[in-house]
Amino acid sequence: MSNTKAIERRVLITGGASGFGLAIAETLLAQGAQIAIGDIDSDRLREAVQNLDKGGDLLSLELDVTSPVSAKAAVGACQETFGGLDTLINSAGVIHFAPLAEIRESDWDRVVDVDLKGPFLCSQAAAPLLCENGRRGRIVNIGSDAAKIGCPMILSYCAAKFGVVGLTKALAAELAPYEVTVNCVCPVGVSTTGMGQTVLDWKIGATGQKIDEILTGTAAGIPLKRNATVADVVNAVMFFLSDESAFLTGVALDVDGGLLSTMPVPGTKE
Numbered sequence: 482m483s484n485t486k487a488i489e490r491r492v493l494i495t496g497g498a499s500g501f502g503l504a505i506a507e508t509l510l511a512q513g514a515q516i517a518i519g520d521i522d523s524d525r526l527r528e529a530v531q532n533l534d535k536g537g538d539l540l541s542l543e544l545d546v547t548s549p550v551s552a553k554a555a556v557g558a559c560q561e562t563f564g565g566l567d568t569l570i571n572s573a574g575v576i577h578f579a580p581l582a583e584i585r586e587s588d589w590d591r592v593v594d595v596d597l598k599g600p601f602l603c604s605q606a607a608a609p610l611l612c613e614n615g616r617r618g619r620i621v622n623i624g625s626d627a628a629k630i631g632c633p634m635i636l637s638y639c640a641a642k643f644g645v646v647g648l649t650k651a652l653a654a655e656l657a658p659y660e661v662t663v664n665c666v667c668p669v670g671v672s673t674t675g676m677g678q679t680v681l682d683w684k685i686g687a688t689g690q691k692i693d694e695i696l697t698g699t700a701a702g703i704p705l706k707r708n709a710t711v712a713d714v715v716n717a718v719m720f721f722l723s724d725e726s727a728f729l730t731g732v733a734l735d736v737d738g739g740l741l742s743t744m745p746v747p748g749t750k751e
């Protein structure tokens with residue numbers, strides 16, 4: 482079985498028109514990979530193509546990850562254009578803020594459909610290509626710190642992201658015989674993406690604080706004393722695409738500056 486360097490990969494990135502997905506696309510394209518960005522937002526897709534298209538091998542696809550037909554069509558387009566697919570990055574995501582009593586069924590369904598059913602449907606559509614080609618296929622799901630710890634006001638998001646960790650581990654077991662690894666990157670909040678802005682706006686509305694106060698407060702709560710960046714997330718994804726991570730599968734990696742793994746002890750240095 483041959484190794485597949487990140488730079489040689491043929492990659493489908495869901496939610497690839499914005500935020501983490503777009504940054505992952507940019508990084509892989511710069512390294513010579515063949516990239517398909519799939520997104521439901523056609524305006525963002527157009528803008529992304531204008532910014533990314535610098536002669537690299539870029540395919541832009543209108544994709545709704547909640548639709549099995551759309552997921553299969555995106556994978557089919559990758560096969561047609563690239564001759565196959567080695568890698569799937571499930572980055573498409575939405576969030577919804579409401580207390581328990583005010584969550585409408587339609588809001589719950591939308592979040593769980595995009596954030597959990599989406600990675601399932603796209604993995605199901607891509608798996609035959611990832612398994613068949615003997616090039617060490619990879620799936621990387623974008624989870625969240627909310628995939629590891631309960632948070633109020635975002636019940637549907639938490640439930641869906643915990644589900645993504647379960648999906649990651651179960652798929653890792655199912656696809657291991659084909660040397661396909663399945664891992665998950667779980668970042669804390671990054672304010673500079675589309676979702677990051679949505680979360681920031683909600684925090685501003687809920688607390689009345691200014692942006693700087695909020696960002697300073699979140700950084701202070703992180704053991705490494707800074708907020709996460711898009712680059713932190715891209716680096717973790719790139720690690721899971723590298724040969725160096727070939728023996729890792731079913732991992733849900735915290736990209737959180739130690740937030741979920743450590744606890745301050747009074748009287749010790751913070």
Ligand SMILES: NC(=O)c1ccc[n+]([C@@H]2O[C@H](COP(=O)([O-])OP(=O)(O)OC[C@H]3O[C@@H](n4cnc5c(N)ncnc54)[C@H](O)[C@@H]3O)[C@@H](O)[C@H]2O)c1
Pocket residue numbers: 495496497498499500501502519520521522525544545546547571572573574575595623624625626667668669670671672674675676677680
């Ligand atoms: N930014 C953060 O603070 C943060 C933290 C932890 C995890 N995440 C996760 O990172 C992932 C990427 O989010 P982001 O922060 O880059 O936000 P983003 O809004 O910039 O990107 C998400 C993209 O998903 C697309 N999308 C939404 N519904 C879709 C659908 N049905 N089909 C296809 N595409 C769809 C959106 O159009 C958007 O382009 C999400 O899964 C999110 O849950 C974000």
